[in-house]
Amino acid sequence: xxxxxxxxxxxxxxxxxxxxxxxxxxxxxxxxxxxxxxxxxxxxxxxxxxxxxxxxxxxxxxxxxxxxxxxxxxxxxxxxxxxxxxxxxxxxxxxxxxxxxxxxxxxxxxxxxxxxxxxxxxxxxxxxxxxxxxxxxxxxxxxxxxxxxxxxxxxxxxxxxxxxxxxxxxxxxxxxxxxxxxxxxxxxxxxxxxxxxxxxxxxxxxxxxxxxxxxxxxxxxxxxxxxxxxxxxxxxxxxxxxxxxxxxxxxxxxxxxxxxxxxxxxxxxxxxxxxxxxxxxxxxxxxxxxxxxxxxxxxxxxxxxxxxxxxxxxxx
Amino acid sequence: xxxxxxxxxxxxxxxxxxxxxxxxxxxxxxxxxxxxxxxxxxxxxxxxxxxxxxxxxxxxxxxxxxxxxxxxxxxxxxxxxxxxxxxxxxxxxxxxxxxxxxxxxxxxxxxxxxxxx
Numbered sequence: 001x002x003x004x005x006x007x008x009x010x011x012x013x014x015x016x017x018x019x020x021x022x023x024x025x026x027x028x029x030x031x032x033x034x035x036x037x038x039x040x041x042x043x044x045x046x047x048x049x050x051x052x053x054x055x056x057x058x059x060x061x062x063x064x065x066x067x068x069x070x071x072x073x074x075x076x077x078x079x080x081x082x083x084x085x086x087x088x089x090x091x092x093x094x095x096x097x098x099x100x101x102x103x104x105x106x107x108x109x110x111x112x113x114x115x116x117x118x119x120x121x122x123x124x125x126x127x128x129x130x131x132x133x134x135x136x137x138x139x140x141x142x143x144x145x146x147x148x149x150x151x152x153x154x155x156x157x158x159x160x161x162x163x164x165x166x167x168x169x170x171x172x173x174x175x176x177x178x179x180x181x182x183x184x185x186x187x188x189x190x191x192x193x194x195x196x197x198x199x200x201x202x203x204x205x206x207x208x209x210x211x212x213x214x215x216x217x218x219x220x221x222x223x224x225x226x227x228x229x230x231x232x233x234x235x236x237x238x239x240x241x242x243x244x245x246x247x248x249x250x251x252x253x254x255x256x257x258x259x260x261x262x263x264x265x266x267x268x269x270x271x272x273x274x275x276x277x278x279x280x281x282x283x284x285x286x287x288x289x290x291x292x293x294x295x296x297x298x299x300x301x302x303x304x305x306x307x308x309x310x311x312x313x314x315x316x
Numbered sequence: 317x318x319x320x321x322x323x324x325x326x327x328x329x330x331x332x333x334x335x336x337x338x339x340x341x342x343x344x345x346x347x348x349x350x351x352x353x354x355x356x357x358x359x360x361x362x363x364x365x366x367x368x369x370x371x372x373x374x375x376x377x378x379x380x381x382x383x384x385x386x387x388x389x390x391x392x393x394x395x396x397x398x399x400x401x402x403x404x405x406x407x408x409x410x411x412x413x414x415x416x417x418x419x420x421x422x423x424x425x426x427x428x429x430x431x432x433x
Contacts, residue, residue: 003322007329059344066354078334089326100322129356141375144382158396225341288432295430303414313399314407
């Protein structure tokens, strides 16, 4: 019974935080472009904007084009949101604030979150639309290309901590955070950040959504609540990336004075703002450049980092 | 095992939430039938051909390279967890393993499989 209650609390918390992350992104984008951002709905700073968006999408008409493959089309948003949200079951949100601390934590997160690409491909294929299928092919291509550097970068904290349990990884950083290990930490974090950006389809890797050529990619035929779920899943994924990144490399909830949950929240927010900053500063890069970056630079670099991490754990 | 029951409970909670919201949306939303709405979107023009066309073979090559390397990455997990206790020999074996992987990468590079054509 407790499990059910805490699951509900966790899901509600995720949705609330993600709703306000979308608000934050819009405000941040506004500031980057010398605008104000949302301000009309909810008087101080447009604080009710995410709720208004949700209510609007809830009552929107659901248009399913004739040509779609109904099964794949209708299942896709459900698959995507399940895959992106399920990883939170093992992510600690503070010292011993976790639903279940799996001993295969890192592997579980990597395995479950990469299932989202099946949902993305289902969305593209099911839509039977040229833009959508192009976007889905590109998305799968990009996701599998960056999967290997991401996994190898996530292995570095695992090697240094000697465990895949996220709480043990944080415990291993109680003296020095992994990002402060000379060379090793910074390179691994950089590989993690770049691959995670690509996995989240963010600029500079957003060729799957490319508004100016593919309209909105695989979401083009979706409307109403199904569109909302595809869009929500993106932000949930981003939140998971920021959380996992701060747990694996930035020392998790370790820090002086403040309570553990607050430290983790601060680091997560910092990482999320960094991702936003990158998004609103850079331009989109081409498909061949994306593939070259992954296979010719990040892959050999991550293998070298792995050997370095192995040697480090063996010597010290 | 009990741990995975918690995972299952969370899975079901998400599933019920998603399906419940979709059902709620079905009750609340406006639905006005019009035949034009059922067309596939193509910038307002009539769709030229079927949506599902042939795609570039390059995607397939990337997927092949991915399968080869991803399977090998999985073998690194058990070593990664116990690298401290396994000691020098295990480390040298992993270096050898990664060396062979790297040779495979060099082969794919020289063959031009990593280029987008």
